Amino acid sequence: GAVVSQHPSWVICKSGTSVKIECRSLDFQATTMFWYRQFPKQSLMLMATSNEGSKATYEQGVEKDKFLINHASLTLSTLTVTSAHPEDSSFYICSARKLDSYNEQFFGPGTRLTVL
Amino acid sequence: SQQGEEDPQALSIQEGENATMNCSYKTSINNLQWYRQNSGRGLVHLILIRSNEREKHSGRLRVTLDTSKKSSSLLITASRAADTASYFCARSDMRFGAGTRLTVKP
Numbered sequence: 001g002a003v004v005s006q007h008p009s010w011v012i013c014k015s016g017t018s019v020k021i022e023c024r025s026l027d028f029q030a031t032t033m034f035w036y037r038q039f040p041k042q043s044l045m046l047m048a049t050s051n052e053g054s055k056a057t058y059e060q061g062v063e064k065d066k067f068l069i070n071h072a073s074l075t076l077s078t079l080t081v082t083s084a085h086p087e088d089s090s091f092y093i094c095s096a097r098k099l100d101s102y103n104e105q106f107f108g109p110g111t112r113l114t115v116l
Numbered sequence: 117s118q119q120g121e122e123d124p125q126a127l128s129i130q131e132g133e134n135a136t137m138n139c140s141y142k143t144s145i146n147n148l149q150w151y152r153q154n155s156g157r158g159l160v161h162l163i164l165i166r167s168n169e170r171e172k173h174s175g176r177l178r179v180t181l182d183t184s185k186k187s188s189s190l191l192i193t194a195s196r197a198a199d200t201a202s203y204f205c206a207r208s209d210m211r212f213g214a215g216t217r218l219t220v221k222p
Contacts, residue, residue, distance in 0.1 A: 034210050043204060044159075044212045091160065095210065105149065105210060109158035 002028055004096050006108035014116055020081045021111045023094030029074035030096035034105070035067075038091040050077040057077055082113040121214040122205060130221050135192040137216040139205030142186065146208040150179055150190050153202045153215075162190070162203075197222040 001024040013019050023033055031052045036044040048058045048069050056069035066088075068080040077096075081088050093110040122139045129135055139148070139168045150162040165172045165188065170180045179192040192199055197220050204215040 011136075036212075043215045046211050048212075091156070095159075104161065104164055105206070106161070107151075107159040112156075 001027040002088040002098055002104075002106045004108040006094055006111050007093075008111060009109060010112040011115075012114045012116065015085050016083055017029045017061060018080055018082045019084055019113060021092055021094075021107050021113075023077045023096070024108070025075045025098075028096070028098050028106075030077075031074060031099065033077040034095045034097070035077075035079050036093045036095070038093060038110075040091075044093060047079075052077075068071065072079060072089070078091070081113065083114070086115045089113055089115045122150075122203075122216050124216055125214065126217045126219070128219040128221065131195060131197055133195055135195050135199070135218055135220070136216070137190045138187060138202050139189070139213050140185075140187045140198075141207055141213075145183075145206075148181060148188050148208065149206045150177075150203045151212075153204065153205060155202075159204070170176055192218075195220045208219075 005024045007022045011019055033050040035047045037047055038044045046059050047062045050054045050056045050071040052071045052074050053055040058064050091110050091112050095105040095107045098104055104112045145167055147164055147166045149164045151159040152162055153159050163172055163174050165179050165181045169182055177195045179190045199220045202215045202217050205213045
């Protein structure tokens, strides 16, 4: 149990287009999901915390209008990279918080975005 | 990294040796989690240790937590080549440390 999926697993797009990444908790409900980006050989940087039914909380320095987050249900959060540019190329990872006493996080497999 | 540091940044050992990685943090935590990531892949959860715990074991993994020093360590005993990966700690607010890249040579 406690599986998180991401779709797509990789995407290549042209500069200026928008890309949507989905994060789903497959067998549990997640009121909170987290979005990260990771550059090669670096750690995960928390971008935003996504709460079901409310606006996402963005980390300092992360543009809200650039990275649109929608947490429409207890099993789905989406990250849309708007007007993507080559510098947005990165590995995007989501995680979902399972509501139990351990407050454990479960991570998706990641989405590799390449903007040409 | 976001309010967490790990050392060493890179560690190279021979198979069979033990590997110790350390993680420090700056603010109070409810728990701390350790993760493993193979190159270009997703994260695998290893251990969660709560703030009222001092030590936790899982197979060849041993995690300690010292809240007075705001630090944690991950020990991998009898390492294997398959343990080669990056290891990260994450605070309870899900901010990650810089990570340690572990290479285990066969």
